[in-house]
Amino acid sequence: MKNVAQLLKLKLKHTAQVHTIGPDQPVLEAVQRMAEHNVGALPVVADGQVVGVLSERDYARKIVLQKRQSSTTPVRAIMSAPVITVGLADSLEACMAIMTDSHLRHLPVVDNGKLVGLLSIGDLVKEAIAEQASLIEQLQQYIRGE
Template identity: 35%
Template sequence: MATSVKQVLEQKGTTFHAVRQTDSVFDALSLMAQFDIGCVLVTENERLIGIFTERDYARKVVLKGLMSRDARVGDLMTANPCTVTPASTVDEVMHTMTENRFRHLPVVQHGKIIGIVTIGDMVKSLVSQQQHTIKHLESYIAGDLAAE
């Protein structure tokens, strides 16, 4: 059975960090540095309206010569970001991330933000699945498994 985003969140937790679109880019970066994270969600009245990532900063602030204390998150965020649900599988999320070159995807259910998953979370889940399969096959080959 395929691992779901819900199962990944049960392991990693549902904590996410958010800013408002009127916040300065500097404040968003400070929050990202404080928690050693690569993105923050942008919310309005607890509703997801965007995502602001390290990539947004590098490409939209640094390269354009903007000042992070003056620039607003809302001017540089990725609006209406792609999201996944708790029912999405790790394989589906990996496909979405690979095809679109995303490293972070908000998890949303019924319009409510549930958490966020990263490419690292997906790789960790896949490695865990593979280790489980290897152990299962080793036991089978060794004759340790009871009849199923």
């Protein structure tokens, strides 16, 4: 199975950048940014460091259900923190284990302290399916004697 760097290289062919938000920005701006870029979470970055993640789940549970105002509530008040990150050399299996054990849907990727990508559970599942399909094709070719 590939590592994080290999998956990000493939992913970045389709998306040129990681969209982020600052901790002092209003939650409404974060939700608008997520909608604009069709993403379910934003890494929260302060002074170049990932300090949290804001997801649609955070919004639903900490704004909607608690009847808070998204236009006046800062991102830092509802973001998930401390943030769990992975590095470029980490295996996708390790990422899946982290996401499963920690009940996460998004994992920021950090290299030398700097955010370089964001992996979703969907990215990992898609890659696992592709690898299984490739393995099945190789086994079928072997059985056919090709």
